[in-house]
Amino acid sequence: MTGDRKYILTVGLEVHANVKTRTKMFCGCLNDLDEREPNKNTCPICLAHPGVLPTMNEEAVRKVIQFGCAVHGVIAKDSWFDRKSYFYPDLPKGYQISQYDHPLVEGGEIRGVRLTRVHLEEDAGRLQHSDDGSTLVDFNRAGVPLMELVTEPDITTADQAVAFAQELQLILKYLDVSDADMEKGQMRVEANISIRPDESLGLDQSEGLVGRTGLQSKPVLGVKVEVKNINSFKAVAGAIEYEVKRQSKLLDEGKPVVQETRGWNDVKNITESQRSKESAHDYRYFPEPDLPPLDLRSLDLEDIKRHLPELPDAKRERFATQFGLNVSQIEWLVGDKSVAAYFEAAASELKERVPGVAYQTLANYFTSDLRGLLKTAGIHITEVKVPPEHFAHFIALVEDGTLSSRLAKDLLAQMVATGEDPETLMQKSGVKVMSDTSELGAVVDAIIAANPKVVEDYRKGKGNALQFLIGQGMARTKGQADPAVLQKIFAEKLG
Numbered sequence: 001m002t003g004d005r006k007y008i009l010t011v012g013l014e015v016h017a018n019v020k021t022r023t024k025m026f027c028g029c030l031n032d033l034d035e036r037e038p039n040k041n042t043c044p045i046c047l048a049h050p051g052v053l054p055t056m057n058e059e060a061v062r063k064v065i066q067f068g069c070a071v072h073g074v075i076a077k078d079s080w081f082d083r084k085s086y087f088y089p090d091l092p093k094g095y096q097i098s099q100y101d102h103p104l105v106e107g108g109e110i111r112g113v114r115l116t117r118v119h120l121e122e123d124a125g126r127l128q129h130s131d132d133g134s135t136l137v138d139f140n141r142a143g144v145p146l147m148e149l150v151t152e153p154d155i156t157t158a159d160q161a162v163a164f165a166q167e168l169q170l171i172l173k174y175l176d177v178s179d180a181d182m183e184k185g186q187m188r189v190e191a192n193i194s195i196r197p198d199e200s201l202g203l204d205q206s207e208g209l210v211g212r213t214g215l216q217s218k219p220v221l222g223v224k225v226e227v228k229n230i231n232s233f234k235a236v237a238g239a240i241e242y243e244v245k246r247q248s249k250l251l252d253e254g255k256p257v258v259q260e261t262r263g264w265n266d267v268k269n270i271t272e273s274q275r276s277k278e279s280a281h282d283y284r285y286f287p288e289p290d291l292p293p294l295d296l297r298s299l300d301l302e303d304i305k306r307h308l309p310e311l312p313d314a315k316r317e318r319f320a321t322q323f324g325l326n327v328s329q330i331e332w333l334v335g336d337k338s339v340a341a342y343f344e345a346a347a348s349e350l351k352e353r354v355p356g357v358a359y360q361t362l363a364n365y366f367t368s369d370l371r372g373l374l375k376t377a378g379i380h381i382t383e384v385k386v387p388p389e390h391f392a393h394f395i396a397l398v399e400d401g402t403l404s405s406r407l408a409k410d411l412l413a414q415m416v417a418t419g420e421d422p423e424t425l426m427q428k429s430g431v432k433v434m435s436d437t438s439e440l441g442a443v444v445d446a447i448i449a450a451n452p453k454v455v456e457d458y459r460k461g462k463g464n465a466l467q468f469l470i471g472q473g474m475a476r477t478k479g480q481a482d483p484a485v486l487q488k489i490f491a492e493k494l495g
Contacts, residue, residue: 007195007248010221011155011240012116014190015168017178018123019060019145025122026054026097026291031144033184038128038138046143048092053290056081060145061294063177064104064120067147069305070175073108073115080293081120085284090125090137097122098148100285104294111167113160114152121146147178153192153221158240162233165189170312174337182232189230193243194222195251222247223257227271229264239264242271315340323347323359329367339381342388349392358399365395369409373416385419394422402426406479437489440473440481444489447472458494466490 021031027045035041045052068075084098103119125142129135149168155161169187172180180187225247227239247257262271287293310318312334319330319340333340343366351357370391374384394412397403403411403422414425447469448455458465466487473486 006198007222007244007251008198009156009240009244010153010194010196011161012153012192013113013149013151013155013161013164014192014226015149015165016123016188016190017147017149017172017180018186019063019120019147020176020178021057021059021063021145023057024143025057025060025120025145026143029143033141033144033186035140037140038136039140041140042142046092047139048094054097054288056291056294057145060120061104063175064118064147065296065299066304066308067172067175067177068105068108068118069301070171070308070311071105071108071110071115071118073105073118075296075299075301076102076104076106076294077297078102078293078295079104081288081291082285083288084121086282088124089135090127090139090142092125092139092142096124097288097291098285104296110171111160111164113154113164116150116152118147118149121148153194158237158244161191161240162237165233165236167312170335174309174311185231189236191227191230191236191239191243192224193227193240193247194224194257195244195247196220196222197251223259225257225259225271226261227264228261228274229266231266235264235266238269239271242269246271323363325359325363329363332367332371333363336381342381342384345388346392346395349389350395353392353396354399358395361399362392362395365398365408365412366391369412370416373413377416384416386415387419390415390419390421397422401482404474404479404482406474410479437485440477440485440489441493443473443476443481444486444493447476448490448493455494 018031018033019025023029024031024041024046027043029041029043029046032041045054065075079099079102081097082100083095084100085095087094098121099119103117105118106116108115108118123141123144123146125137125139127135127137151164155164169180169182172178172187178186182188225243227243230236230239243262250257258276260276261274263274264270265272315334316330319325319333325333333343343362346366347357347359347362350359350362370384370386374381394403394408394415398405398408411422411425414420414429415422418425451469451472454465454468458469469490470483470486473481473490474483
């Protein structure tokens with residue numbers, strides 16, 4: 001919103017994700033996006049030498065169809081590839097093998113956002129700009145299989161766009177279709193952004209808009225601006241929010257919004273004009289003559305669906321019902337399938353050790369203490385030395401009172417450092433919970449004698465005084481005292 005006029009935001013996303021295959025889309029070169037030696041994974045086919053013929057990567061096709069089944073899309077019976085003509089230094093053929101009229105997947109839905117289509121194409125190379133003004137081309141990425149997903153213009157807020165992109169990334173990872181690492185460029189987002197005046201306020205729809213031909217049953221959308229070079233979820237939100245402000249200002253001033261392609265500048269946090277927006281006819285699509293059409297009628301789609309892994313939404317629902325976890329715990333666990341797998345392995349082991357399973361205790365220590373230790377150490381759950389069974393044993397010791405919360409935190413840090421079983425570490429260090437009343441009674445007597453003012457406060461009814469005294473007891477016993485036993489002894493001695 002700018003000034004006193006309100007506008008309705010409409011966003012459609014185009015997302016490209018590198019498909020995780022052994023080889024490229026139309027040749028036998030390795031699909032290795034981590035390769036640092038320029039032009040190592042290249043051949044006459046992906047370099048477009050005269051006379052060479054492409055061969056379709058069956059694994060890439062299968063993975064996109066699997067994705068289509070996962071998002072409830074309609075899988076094509078017939079599909080084929082097209083040539084999309086445009087000239088750019090990192091596109092060796094002068095055209096891209098893509099899909100247009102007959103994509104592999106049509107329809108589907110993620111987080112309430114409808115999908116228009118999902119298709120396969122080949123990626124371009126990568127330009128490397130030098131300080132001296134020269135530009136080099138690395139063709140290692142040229143020909144890598146690329147899945148393109150296009151949404152309907154269903155998105156109305158920047159937050160909704162981010163939530164969609166995050167869920168899409170999760171689904172791609174769960175299916176093993178793509179690693180979808182945005183920092184590595186394995187998933188790239190483009191946003192088609194437009195605004196229009198809110199008709200409910202009686203504002204003029206015609207100003208700065210396109211396609212107005214009188215009263216229509218559907219609202220006329222604003223002029224679409226495509227924003228490219230969006231390489232993070234933060235940038236997705238930033239680009240949309242900036243465009244809303246920029247376009248609102250233009251309409252407020254009575255100026256038209258120009259249909260164009262803009263780029264997101266991550267340093268300045270602005271979009272910048274790149275070129276006028278092409279239409280489909282500008283690309284001169286026509287069927288790729290060197291690749292046969294795909295007849296997908298023989299595919300057993302029900303079998304593909306039966307063999308899909310558990311997807312994020314289903315896992316969220318199960319973690320809530322099976323383990324009784326809260327939303328924030330579930331989101332962190334489900335956000336990384338390796339983290340979720342570790343938690344489930346520990347939960348399964350814990351079930352064997354503790355009657356009336358202590359899943360909430362497990363989740364609390366896992367999502368707070370262990371998570372914090374991993375972050376401090378800079379390691380991922382797949383690198384942690386503590387196996388799930390040791391972590392479950394640790395939780396069992398907390399549950400049966402063998403470990404106080406203070407001892408538990410210290411012991412868990414030692415486990416992360418060494419990978420040893422908790423009982424082994426306790427034996428080595430002589431750690432145990434002190435619950436003997438006679439032993440702790442002497443400690444309590446010493447604390448009472450040393451803190452007469454706090455004792456007086458307690459007897460006057462100040463509740464935090466008791467907590468201070470218990471804290472002193474925990475400090476004197478180096479965290480080995482049972483806090484419940486300490487509280488009982490203090491209460492008895494102070495009357």
